[in-house]
Amino acid sequence: MIDSSQPSKRRFARLWFGADLRMYHPYFRGKQFELITIRECAELMAEVSFVPIIEPVKESLGGLEKTLKAICGAGGKAILIVNPYHGDHQEDGASITELLQSDYIGNDAISAGILLRSDTSLTDAIAYYEAHKDHNPTFIHAGFTAQKALAEFLGDDLEASHHVFAEDYANTLYRKHFDGSTRVLLRDGFERMKNAGYAKIPFEEFSELHLTFSDMNMAGFGDFLMVGDSYSEGGGPAYAVAIHLTYIDPDNDDVMYVYHFVSTTNDTPTDPAGKFAQALKKLIDKLDSGDSKLFESSAIKEFRELYAKGHFPGLGYVKKLSMKHHIETLADYFS
Incomplete structure (x- = not known):
């Protein structure tokens, strides 16, 4: 559990969803392995x-329902976006609202997330808010242009409201309209490119937001893990396989970095298993060097087991392990 006696970088200024302190908010798109990651963590x-x-993002809500039950069963909390921008519910999120209303009325563990994009009108934002007042609504700001009017609408309710700001769309002046509320800053720390391109960048800075969010008067911070904010329905052929793993560097002020372990072969779309073996060998060599600074998470242990067995579990599974490692790394840091 979090020790409130730790230095200020490990204290969290504002309360999130009531009495408990809530500070890290990983942003998941609800694909299969993202949902599995959440359940396992x-x-x-x-x-x-x-x-x-x-x-x-998927029409079927079966996996999502299992995930929400796992969160509630563990005594956790989550924000569920009721008006997704990507995927199968882009045009109509009614089934998501129905799920909340049928199973989670009176359960404050699940907050209704209201996604505010550039095409979201003030009228729509208010309508979503009024429709989901029973589900502790959270506004996720990602391109919205009526921020001043929304803050004025909230009025006396502003202080009790919750807001997550995508950093690329909400600068300091934008966020200032919501001073006094519970505010979280969401940063995309993952530089997205073709896998082969990472071979020239063995590691790079991911983020220092876990250290600085409170200095910006934020109650918490978030990121898009090892996936990034960009969205695609499915991956193309794997010309190169890359394993992306984050680590916190105590020799550089505890800034978070990300390793890119990339297959040597990258000129054909064949043999993903062989390419994974090449990338995995580079990861294991780095771990065995003794200076990787990677936290020995359960995901890392599983990577070691895969190497020992010579097994390729599929690219989706590999991404799941990277996301799981990221969560475990931050959990270890804040524990």
Whole structure:
């Protein structure tokens, strides 16, 4: 559990969803392996008060329902976006609202996330807010242009409201309209490119937001893990396989960096298993060097087991392990 006696960088200024302290908000798109990651990390995230944000992108809500039950069963909390921008619910999120209303009325563990994009009108934002007042609504600002009018509408309710700001769309002046509310800053720390391109960048800075969010008067911070904010329905052929793993560097002020372990072969779309073996060998060599600074998470242990067995579990599974490692690394840091 979090020790409130730790230095200020490990204290959190504002309360999130009531009495518990909530500061890290990983943003997931609700694909299969993202939802599996959340389920497998549900107990850990509840223990350290991490609150995942979930944007459902698949028409079937079966996996999402299992995930929400796992979160609630572990005593955790989550933000569920009711008006997704990506995926199958882009035009109509009614089934998501129905899920909340049928299963989560009176359960403050699940907050209704209202995604505010550039094409979201003030009228729509208010309508979503009024429709989901029973679900502790959270506004996720990602291109919205009526911020002043929304703050004025909230009026006396502003202080009790919750806001997550995508940093690329909400500068300091934008966020100032919501001073006094519970505010979280969401940063995309992952530089997205073709996998082969990472071979020239063995590691790079990911973020220092876990250290500085409170200095910006934020109650918490978030990121898009090892996926980034860009969205695609499915991956193309794997000309190169890359394993992306974050680590916190105590020799550089505890800034978070990300390793890119990339296959040597990258000129054909064949043999993903062989390419994974090449990337995995580079990861294991770095771990065995003794200076990787990677936290020995359960995900790292599983990578070691895959190497020992010579097994390729599929690219989706590999991404799941990278996301799981990221959550475990931050949980260890804040514990």
